[in-house]
Amino acid sequence: xxxxxxxxxxxxxxxxxxxxxxxxxxxxxxxxxxxxxxxxxxxxxxxxxxxxxxxxxxxxxxxxxxxxxxxxxxxxxxxxxxxxxxxxxxxxxxxxxxxxxxxxxxxxxxxxxxxxxxxxxxxxxxxxxxxxxxxxxxxxxxxxxxxxxxxxxxxxxxxxxxxxxxxxxxxxxxxxxxxxxxxxxxxxxxxxxxxxxxxxxxxxxxxxxxxxxxxxxxxxxxxxxxxxxxxxxxxxxxxxxxxxxxxxxxxxxxxxxxxxxxxxxxxxxxxxxxxxxxxxxxxxxxxxxxxxxxxxxxxxxxxxxxxxxxxxxxxxxxxxxxxxxxxxxxxxxxxxxxxxxxxxxxxxxxxxxxxxxxxxxxxxxxxxxxxxxxxxxxxxxxxxxxxxxxxxxxxxxxxxxxxxxxxxxxxxxxxxxxxxxxxxxxxxxxxxxxxxxxxxxxxxxxxxxxxxxxxxxxxxxxxxxxxxxxxxxxxxxxxxxxxxxxxxxxxxxxxxxxxxxxxxxxxxxxxxxxxxxxxxxxxxxxxxxxxxxxxxxxxxxxxxxxx
Amino acid sequence: xxxxxxxxxxxxxxxxxxxxxxxxxxxxxxxxxxxxxxxxxxxxxxxxxxxxxxxxxxxxxxxxxxxxxxxxxxxxxxxxxxxxxxxxxxxxxxxxxxxxxxxxxxxxxxxxxxxxxxxxxxxxxxxxxxxxxxxxxxxxxxxxxxxxxxxxxxxxxxxxxxxxxxxxxxxxxxxxxxxxxxxxxxxxxxxxxxxxxxxxxxxxxxxxxxxxxxxxxxxxxxxxxxxxxxxxxxxxxxxxxxxxxxxxxxxxxxxxxxxxxxxxxxxxxxxxxxxxxxxxxxxxxxxxxxxxxxxxxxxxxxxx
Numbered sequence: 104x105x106x107x108x109x110x111x112x113x114x115x116x117x118x119x120x121x122x123x124x125x126x127x128x129x130x131x132x133x134x135x136x137x138x139x140x141x142x143x144x145x146x147x148x149x150x151x152x153x154x155x156x157x158x159x160x161x162x163x164x165x166x167x168x169x170x171x172x173x174x175x176x177x178x179x180x181x182x183x184x185x186x187x188x189x190x191x192x193x194x195x196x197x198x199x200x201x202x203x204x205x206x207x208x209x210x211x212x213x214x215x216x217x218x219x220x221x222x223x224x225x226x227x228x229x230x231x232x233x234x235x236x237x238x239x240x241x242x243x244x245x246x247x248x249x250x251x252x253x254x255x256x257x258x259x260x261x262x263x264x265x266x267x268x269x270x271x272x273x274x275x276x277x278x279x280x281x282x283x284x285x286x287x288x289x290x291x292x293x294x295x296x297x298x299x300x301x302x303x304x305x306x307x308x309x310x311x312x313x314x315x316x317x318x319x320x321x322x323x324x325x326x327x328x329x330x331x332x333x334x335x336x337x338x339x340x341x342x343x344x345x346x347x348x349x350x351x352x353x354x355x356x357x358x359x360x361x362x363x364x365x366x367x368x369x370x371x372x373x374x375x376x377x378x379x380x381x382x383x384x385x386x387x388x389x390x391x392x393x394x395x396x397x398x399x400x401x402x403x404x405x406x407x408x409x410x411x412x413x414x415x416x417x418x419x420x421x422x423x424x425x426x427x428x429x430x431x432x433x434x435x436x437x438x439x440x441x442x443x444x445x446x447x448x449x450x451x452x453x454x455x456x457x458x459x460x461x462x463x464x465x466x467x468x469x470x471x472x473x474x475x476x477x478x479x480x481x482x483x484x485x486x487x488x489x490x491x492x493x494x495x496x497x498x499x500x501x502x503x504x505x506x507x508x509x510x511x512x513x514x515x516x517x518x519x520x521x522x523x524x525x526x527x528x529x530x531x532x533x534x535x536x537x538x539x540x541x542x543x544x545x546x547x548x549x550x551x552x553x554x555x556x557x558x559x560x561x562x563x564x565x566x567x568x569x570x571x572x573x574x575x576x577x578x579x580x581x582x583x584x585x586x587x588x589x590x591x592x593x594x595x596x597x598x599x600x601x602x603x604x605x606x607x608x609x610x611x612x613x614x615x616x617x618x619x620x621x622x623x624x625x626x627x628x629x630x631x632x633x634x635x636x637x638x639x640x641x642x643x644x645x646x647x648x649x650x
Numbered sequence: 651x652x653x654x655x656x657x658x659x660x661x662x663x664x665x666x667x668x669x670x671x672x673x674x675x676x677x678x679x680x681x682x683x684x685x686x687x688x689x690x691x692x693x694x695x696x697x698x699x700x701x702x703x704x705x706x707x708x709x710x711x712x713x714x715x716x717x718x719x720x721x722x723x724x725x726x727x728x729x730x731x732x733x734x735x736x737x738x739x740x741x742x743x744x745x746x747x748x749x750x751x752x753x754x755x756x757x758x759x760x761x762x763x764x765x766x767x768x769x770x771x772x773x774x775x776x777x778x779x780x781x782x783x784x785x786x787x788x789x790x791x792x793x794x795x796x797x798x799x800x801x802x803x804x805x806x807x808x809x810x811x812x813x814x815x816x817x818x819x820x821x822x823x824x825x826x827x828x829x830x831x832x833x834x835x836x837x838x839x840x841x842x843x844x845x846x847x848x849x850x851x852x853x854x855x856x857x858x859x860x861x862x863x864x865x866x867x868x869x870x871x872x873x874x875x876x877x878x879x880x881x882x883x884x885x886x887x888x889x890x891x892x893x894x895x896x897x898x899x900x901x902x903x904x905x906x907x908x909x910x911x912x913x914x915x916x917x918x919x920x921x922x923x924x925x926x927x928x929x930x931x932x933x934x935x936x937x938x939x940x941x942x943x944x945x946x947x948x949x950x951x952x953x954x
Contacts, residue, residue, distance in 0.1 A: 305780065306741070390780075391778070392777060392778055392780075392781035393744070393774075393776045393777050393778065393781070394744050394776065394778060395776070396744055396746040396747050396750065396775075396776070397747065398746075398747060398750050401743075401747055401750055401751040401754065402751075402754045403751075403754060403755060404755070407740070407751060410743075411740065411742075491738055492734070492736070492738030493738050493739065493740055495704060495734065495738070496738070496739065496752060496794075497755055498702075498703075498704065499702050499704070499727060499730075499731075499732040500727055500752065500755045500756045500757075501724045501725075501727045501728045501755070501756065501757055502724065502727075502755055503723065503724050504723075644706060645706060646704070646705045646706055647699075647704045647705070
């Protein structure tokens with residue numbers, strides 16, 4: 104190095120240290136965006152190519168459109184079906200709502216992780232001692248999220264354009280790009296929501312909870328708007344409705360981009376502004392520093408776990424109940440699809456199943472998915488106790504490791520069973536109000552039917568927790584996402600049955616449209632119990648592991 | 651026969667290629683207060699976590715009151731309490747809720763003593779853990795451990811984050827525990843704390859217990875500190891048997907002498923000594939003799 108290089112090096116060093124937040128978070132956001140862009144692209148390819156292969160003739164496509172095209176029950180679940188007698192229309196219908204919600208969940212997790220999560224871990228404080236301010240650091244973190252989003256958009260766009268070049272599909276490049284933009288716009292808005300929630304809450308978990316509650320509300324409003332009750336104007340009140348209004352491939356309406364961009368910008372700018380107006384580590388929503396002791400639950404690890412998870416469990420219970428009521432109340436209308444064609448009508452009448460039951464058999468798959476997330480949440484909660492060192496406070500006292508893990512498992516199983524029962528009960532109630540002709544017992548059975556796949560996930564989680572605790576949550580999430588992926592694309596492309604069998608959801612009978620397969624359910628419970636026991640055994644014989 | 655509070659034999663822990671603890675034999679008697687010193691990464695926390703059954707040993711065994719810390723963990727834990735260097739508690743619980751929960755899990759609490767400890771450590775039990783400073787969280791962890799009046803206290807840098815007043819309160823509590831016949835294993839970087847509180851002191855280096863004994867024993871076995879002021883020229887002592895760590899400042903020389911002092915006295919006899927002082931080493935000097943310049947660690951090239 105020569106002497107004349109020294110000022111340039113110093114400038115470079117200053118620039119490097121002043122962008123430290125961006126450099127530590129940006130790379131993670133870009134890697135994550137690229138990975139999810141790949142998943143989005145594969146999902147779109149599976150739907151588009153699957154449709155082109157399964158519905159080769161104009162007649163078969165017309166039949167599909169006549170059965171699904173105007174069913175409000177189906178619209179409520181996945182959005183309205185426009186022009187589904189074309190590859191483009193079908194792809195939009197199958198992908199847009201799913202990718203908007205998936206992207207939103209990704210946005211919430213990434214946004215809260217890179218802002219509040221870093222702050223929780225104390226790394227934020229360390230970086231703020233460098234040449235930056237609280238607001239400057241927030242700008243860099245939001246910039247990192249923008250990089251992640253740009254990567255997601257680019258990867259998704261490239262893949263959709265490539266898929267569009269297939270002679271079976273034939274999407275124009277511009278239309279494909281617009282479709283990709285529409286697909287990832289949910290991610291854009293909820294990345295910003297994640298950043299904003301990170302300023303309002305005092306922990307990452309709380310921030311993710313706030314953002315998830317907003318997403319749940321947005322989904323509910325979108326469901327109501329699309330359920331054929333004459334409330335279509337509600338679509339303009341929910342971010343998921345704006346995504347739907349973009350209508351790529353069918354009747355594009357780029358005006359809907361305006362609220363999407365404004366909403367995202369407003370949330371991102373607000374998060375930067377608020378970051379400069381609060382103390383590091385503090386939250387903007389008032390969080391009492393003192394409280395009267397409430398000792399009722401605090402007599403042991405079970406009570407402690409319930410106390411810790413109380414808000415999350417109540418939110419899940421509320422969400423499942425609300426969703427069940429809506430599903431039940433639209434079951435009668437939704438069921439018409441299954442009785443509109445003479446063949447299907449005959450098929451279901453032979454099984455002794457009404458249209459509403461057939462519809463609910465399909466729709467309750469979403470309940471099974473929701474319970475899957477609850478199961479992963481339980482594994483994550485147990486692992487957090489260990490990784491934060493809090494578990495040591497219990498295990499250095501007269502409490503064995505296996506009893507502790509067993510008690511956590513019993514809580515998790517109880518939560519899942521109650522969740523399944525709530526799903527069945529609330530759906531039955533919604534259906535009963537609308538006189539949909541769905542029996543109480545069959546709906547309770549159908550509610551319990553969605554529990555075993557979640558138990559398998561829980562068992563896998565406990566097994567990996569016992570073996571390799573640091574990856575337990577990631578592996579359990581991966582199994583859940585793989586199962587969702589297989590279920591979602593399994594309907595579009597004919598997958599090998601070995602691949603289908605790897606999905607925990609695939610082993611479940613679609614009750615109440617079919618009777619519960621108790622043998623299969625029993626086998627899933629047996630697998631879950633076996634995995635759990637191995638997990639206990641390994642947990643008792645390994646070192647406690649921090650982060 | 652009364653089993654000792656702690657007994658380890660050949661206790662070993664490896665993390666892959668790293669040897670965190672090597673073949674450690676240690677005994678802490680009933681009613682005894684034993685200090686454990688060592689640099690960062692010397693193996694103190696690994697030793698404590700093995701005693702508590704939080705880690706699985708690579709070899710050897712550890713016993714608490716004769717109970718195997720791996721197989722009879724719960725029975726052993728009924729008789730001890732532990733304070734970690736960093737209090738990782740549940741942020742949304744208040745101090746009172748935390749103490750109630752931990753007391754219930756432990757199964758017994760001396761309620762009047764708990765109230766006394768809260769007062770002595772000036773703890774506000776209505777505050778949520780997330781609103782407490784590091785020092786106040788540490789105080790909460792200390793109260794949670796002490797309120798049980800356990801037969802054995804295992805303390806891993808328990809005063810980190812405490813102000814000097816609270817450190818005094820802590821010393822008072824450990825003194826009381828000793829008077830009541832409780833045993834204590836104390837790992838600390840605060841040498842004065844260890845020197846004042848402990849009956850015996852062990853020094854760990856690179857996972858090996860290099861020395862253990864009372865202060866008197868350790869002083870007896872270690873080097874004497876000699877300070878000599880000369881009338882004129884300072885002689886070269888580098889070749890004198892038993893002399894090490896020679897430092898010269900002006901006409902004053904300071905060195906350590908291990909073993910017989912006669913070879914040194916022979917050299918000094920004709921060197922024009924103006925003043926000669928000798929004293930036993932402090933704990934800090936004893937500790938540094940295992941880690942500082944000229945120590946076996948330095949000589950073997952392990953020091954960083």
